[in-house]
Amino acid sequence: MEFSIKSGSPEKQRCGCVVVGVFEQRQLSLAAELLDNAAAGALSDILRRGDMDGKAGTTLLVHNLPGSLCERVLLVGLGKAKAFHAKAYVAAIRLAVKTLTDTGCSDAALFLTEIPVAPHDTTWRIRQAASNALQASYRFDRFKSNKKPVALRKLTLIVSRRGELAAAEKGLHEGIAIGEGCSFTRDLANLPGNICHPGYLAETARALAEEYQLECNILEQDAMAELGMHALLAVARGSAQAPRLIVLHYRGGKKNAPPVVLVGKGITFDSGGISLKPGADMDEMKYDMSGAASVLGALKAAAKMALPINLTVIIPAAENMPDGNATRPGDIVTSLSGQTIEILNTDAEGRLILCDALTYAERFKPAAVIDVATLTGACVVALGHFATGLFSSKPALARALLRAGEECDDRAWQLPLWDDYQDLLKSPFADLANIGGRWGGAITAACFLARFTEKYAWAHLDIAGTAWNSGKDKGATGRPVPLLTHYLMHYSESEA
Known part of the structure; x- marks a missing residue:
């Protein structure tokens, strides 16, 4: 899998899928809120219809969201906002990558890496994201006669500010090595x-x-x-x-x-x-x-x-x-x-x-x-x-x-x-x-x-x-x- 680091807005990403988080009680993460604003509230309308509540372990794939340049948006449930800690973050990363792999998406922008995880910093978030993305997409098919091609080939990890790029690159190098x-x-x-x-x-x-x-x-x-x-x-x-x-x-x-x-x-x-x-x-x-x-x-x-x-x-x-x-x-x-x-x-x-x-x-x-x-x-x-x-x-x-x-x-x-x-x-x-x-x-x-x-x-x-x-x-x-x-x-x- 090819990784890159980027800073940018979710609605401006030209890729197969943008991944954003939703906390319980349909509370949008910052990236999800930006997408919702660009879509004139379309995401909020979908959530209000009961398709997703934001519980940990749940996902919802949305196609052709208005105001967005990407083909699909993947919503990942993060659980309770006050209880969002390191283990929940890792679980969300793994779930997102597994879901992307199952959908056949070839490239995606992951905005979960923007979400603060106390007491950890940007380097830790990116390191864990890269390492766990590699583990979530792992397969052992050496002895299979019919090998399925790897779908997810490129993953862009997003940081909030350009000033975080150096710390993120360090975390990416470490995360790839561990993965x-x-x-x-x-x-x-x-x-x-x-x-x-x-x-x-x-x-x-x-x-x-x-x-x-x-x-x-x-x-x-x-x-x-x-x-x-x-x-x-x-x-x-x-x-x-x-x-x-x-x-x-x-x-x-x-x-x-x-x-x-x-x-x-x-x-x-x-x-x-x-x-x-x-x-x-x-x-x-x-x-x-x-x-x-x-x-x-x-x-x-x-x-x-x-x-x-x-x-x-x-x-x-x-x-x-x-x-x-x-x-x-x-x-x-x-x-x-x-x-x-x-x-x-x-x-x-x-x-x-x-x-x-x-x-x-x-x-x-x-x-x-x-x-x-x-x-x-x-x-x-x-x-x-x-x-x-x-x-x-x-x-x-x-x-x-x-x-x-x-x-x-x-x-x-x-x-x-x-x-x-x-x-x-x-x-x-x-x-x-x-x-x-x-x-x-x-x-x-x-x-x-x-x-x-x-x-x-x-x-x-x-x-x-x-x-x-x-x-x-x-x-x-x-x-x-x-x-x-x-x-x-x-x-x-x-x-x-």
């Missing part, structure tokens, strides 16, 4: 396991490195064994697909500045191993590499924005399958850190690949490490599909991530990481077990990871409930790319 990062993540996560395996992830990382001039290192199985990454290798033993450890470096900051490290869980398919999962919905276990996809998407967004930071991405990639060589429940392995782990459940494999990757991250002397993983069904039970689970050893890092999520409506919720839970990971035969029992599963999984992160500031994002949707709208969401990218943007400002 494209999300789309990259969704494309990767939506791929089936027979195509997206550890080797495919490695090649994708190499291509990204070439596109943005990054340093890329891929560790093969023998190199990992020599290092002592036996927890990671244990997960891959039952698969015909060899594991990889993927490392990417983006160096946009000062030469010796410590990097932020993002670690993404890259289980390209999770059968559960010997602790086999139930067959129902097992196809969705292709999404178990969504952590890897999201850190690559965040890296792409950061590189596209040329953020002045140093950023390292680490992806432990493996496939968890059962065969005669697969790891058994009760096996004991030695991790890269030297700690021994009793594997009581082979379906708790994500923490095994992550613990070696988190230990590997120490060598980069990081400013902070954030791991992202579809780690536990228990997190979905706790938080549903609305919030990402957040755990952190550093309150300041947790606050920064929570703030970033709130700013872009990609929210997280912090859960405890108390030492009380560590006792649940005790093993009579090894330093720790890989599961902690039935209760507090998301917390004990995070506590397991915490054992390997004591040498740096660390946070864990459990995205099991937010990385993809099930049902009729099944597909990857692109979360938490917006959260991660906003965190990196704020981090870059603090480092400037």
Whole structure:
């Protein structure tokens, strides 16, 4: 989709459609009021007839409005004016773009971006509009025989005054980067396991490195064994697909500045191993590499924005399958850190690949490490599909991530990481077990990871409930790319 920024009156726009807002009780936004004045009250007459009240989630398409140069006017319900906040704004943008796409409109002028959204500024409004427009128009049709052409090709985002154009251009650049990062993540996560395996992830990382001039290192199985990454290798033993450890470096900051490290869980398919999962919905276990996809998407967004930071991405990639060589429940392995782990459940494999990757991250002397993983069904039970689970050893890092999520409506919720839970990971035969029992599963999984992160500031994002949707709208969401990218943007400002 092509974007542009403009300042102008709605009735003077020569385009396929002009999009304006209507609040509840038929209260016209400023742009809608200007259209109504040019049409000698025709919009007000339509609303008074009861075709639309302005409730959130509603739209009305008006053809050939008098006094207007555009072909159509799309009215978007905004809800109550006093309750119009960031979430309502994002919902209105997404609804508008989806409706435009469904109507077959090829170009449109979006006047919703003029509407104030306290406490946010013009840059935020345009950033959110561009990012969410790309997400609302996203489709994954790579394997469809008959691909429908993309209808909406050009979207003009309107600001009230010419003095806002510079701030809007900044927001547009950021919004496109975030939106494209999300789309990259969704494309990767939506791929089936027979195509997206550890080797495919490695090649994708190499291509990204070439596109943005990054340093890329891929560790093969023998190199990992020599290092002592036996927890990671244990997960891959039952698969015909060899594991990889993927490392990417983006160096946009000062030469010796410590990097932020993002670690993404890259289980390209999770059968559960010997602790086999139930067959129902097992196809969705292709999404178990969504952590890897999201850190690559965040890296792409950061590189596209040329953020002045140093950023390292680490992806432990493996496939968890059962065969005669697969790891058994009760096996004991030695991790890269030297700690021994009793594997009581082979379906708790994500923490095994992550613990070696988190230990590997120490060598980069990081400013902070954030791991992202579809780690536990228990997190979905706790938080549903609305919030990402957040755990952190550093309150300041947790606050920064929570703030970033709130700013872009990609929210997280912090859960405890108390030492009380560590006792649940005790093993009579090894330093720790890989599961902690039935209760507090998301917390004990995070506590397991915490054992390997004591040498740096660390946070864990459990995205099991937010990385993809099930049902009729099944597909990857692109979360938490917006959260991660906003965190990196704020981090870059603090480092400037």
